[in-house]
Structure formats: C-alpha cells, structure tokens
Amino acid sequence: xxxxxxxxxxxxxxxxxxxxxxxxxxxxxxxxxxxxxxxxxxxxxxxxxxxxxxxxxxxxxxxxxxxxxxxxxxxxxxxxxxxxxxxxxxxxxxxxxxxxx
Amino acid sequence: xxxxxxxxxxxxxxxxxxxxxxxxxxxxxxxxxxxxxxxxxxxxxxxxxxxxxxxxxxxxxxxxxxxxxxxxxxxxxxxxxxxxxxxxxxxxxxxxxxxxxxxxxxxxxxxxxxxxxxxxxxxxxxxxxxxxxxxxxxxxxxxxxxxxxxxxxx
Numbered sequence: 039x040x041x042x043x044x045x046x047x048x049x050x051x052x053x054x055x056x057x058x059x060x061x062x063x064x065x066x067x068x069x070x071x072x073x074x075x076x077x078x079x080x081x082x083x084x085x086x087x088x089x090x091x092x093x094x095x096x097x098x099x100x101x102x103x104x105x106x107x108x109x110x111x112x113x114x115x116x117x118x119x120x121x122x123x124x125x126x127x128x129x130x131x132x133x134x135x136x137x138x139x
Numbered sequence: 140x141x142x143x144x145x146x147x148x149x150x151x152x153x154x155x156x157x158x159x160x161x162x163x164x165x166x167x168x169x170x171x172x173x174x175x176x177x178x179x180x181x182x183x184x185x186x187x188x189x190x191x192x193x194x195x196x197x198x199x200x201x202x203x204x205x206x207x208x209x210x211x212x213x214x215x216x217x218x219x220x221x222x223x224x225x226x227x228x229x230x231x232x233x234x235x236x237x238x239x240x241x242x243x244x245x246x247x248x249x250x251x252x253x254x255x256x257x258x259x260x261x262x263x264x265x266x267x268x269x270x271x272x273x274x275x276x277x278x279x280x281x282x283x284x285x286x287x288x289x290x291x292x293x
C-alpha cells in the first residue's frame with residue numbers, strides 16, 4: 039500500500055441527492071431503517087423536525103438544516119414548511135446524546 | 140472530551156435556541172411539580188428570553204439552521220441588553236413594524252411586563268423564596284408565549 043502525504047477527504051454526499059432521498063422518505067416512509075424522521079408539533083402552528091441519518095456525518099448543521107427544510111417544502115408545501123422552527127439533522131450517535139428518539 | 144467542548148463544537152443556531160426554549164420550559168414545569176419554585180421561574184424566564192430572541196431573528200429573516208451570533212450582534216450590540224426581556228419585546232415590535240407585519244397580539248406587551256417584573260438573569264445568584272403561586276403564574280405566562288410564538292415570528 040503506498041504511503042500518501044495528504045489526506046484525501048471523501049466527498050460529502052450531494053445536497054440534491056440527500057434532498058431527493060428525504061423527500062421520497064417523507065412521501066413514502068419505509069417500515070424501518072434510515073433516515074428516521076420525527077415530526078413533533080408543540081402546537082398547531084409549530085413543527086419540529088428531526089432527521090436521524092448516518093449520511094449527515096460530514097455535513098455542517100446549517101447544510102443539514104437547509105436540506106431538511108427544502109425536502110419538507112418539496113413534500114408538504116411551503117405553508118407547512120413555514121411552520122418549521124427546528125429542522126435538525128443528527129447522526130444516530132448525536133441523536134442518542136441529545137436525547138432525540 | 141468534556142461536556143462543554145461537546146456543546147461548543149458547533150455554533151449556536153436559531154433552532155438550538157428554539158429547542159432549548161421548549162426543553163427549558165418543560166423542565167420548569169417539572170420543577171414546579173417538585174416544588175422547586177425559584178428555579179422553575181429561572182428556567183421558564185430563560186425559555187421566554189429564547190422565544191423572544193428566535194421570534195426577532197426569524198422576523199429578521201433567519202432560518203432554523205443559521206448561527207445566532209450575526210443576528211445577536213445586529214439586534215443587541217450592547218451585551219448588557221441580551222438578557223433583558225423588555226428589550227427583546229421592544230425589538231420584536233420594531234422589527235415587525237419595519238417589515239410591515241401585523242402588530243403583536245394585544246396580550247403580548249402586558250404579558251412581557253409581567254414576566255419582566257418577575258425575572259432577571261442574575262436571579263440565579265439568589266437563594267430564592269418564590270411561592271407556588273408565583274411559579275405557577277409565571278410558567279403559565281411563558282406557556283402563552285410558547286403557544287403563541289407562531290403569531291410573533293410570522
């Protein structure tokens with residue numbers, strides 16, 4: 039195995055792909071597996087979205103949040119998307135630490 | 140890695156504040172049941188502060204995943220004002236007017252005055268002598284803020 043002097047970072051999954059996958063999951067949820075989507079409604083005008091997904095690993099929280107909001111708007115429409123005040127993407131490890139389940 | 144380092148690994152976002160507000164209010168309600176009235180008021184007041192801040196930031200165009208610091212620096216350059224509930228109430232009213240949004244619900248100003256009269260951030264250094272009635276009334280007011288947050292931020 040050759041020795042390299044520079045780390046080649048694996049390319050992060052494309053935003054468009056993740057957005058499309060998430061939209062598909064929102065429209066036709068699978069019985070099990072990832073992404074796991076939790077939709078919490080503290081009141082009729084507020085939605086908290088949590089998406090537990092290993093694919094978030096290399097993405098910043100801001101990017102994860104943007105993908106979730108965009109996918110939710112694609113799947114449920116802008117009116118529903120405007121109710122979202124928490125759009126949090128977490129890996130399974132992060133979810134466990136934050137008490138999201 | 141220490142807990143602080145874990146928390147500080149990422150910049151605070153608007154949705155961090157939103158979720159913290161929701162969780163702190165839930166903890167305040169739990170503390171009321173445990174008869175820890177002073178701490179219940181303290182936590183519910185923090186929740187109120189965060190709900191006011193996120194309403195201001197959202198009206199000003201922030202998205203849930205945005206870092207709060209640019210908005211905080213813009214809205215409250217003076218750090219002394221950052222825990223002042225009355226300041227955030229006024230800030231929200233001014234911002235809503237600036238963006239041509241509807242006035243805040245009529246109960247809002249009165250409620251903030253009541254909350255402001257009971258809560259200040261430095262109360263954490265006081266041993267506390269709040270009664271059950273003090274805490275119940277305070278928490279009910281902050282619950283109103285949480286339940287009407289949508290009307291304040293859009």
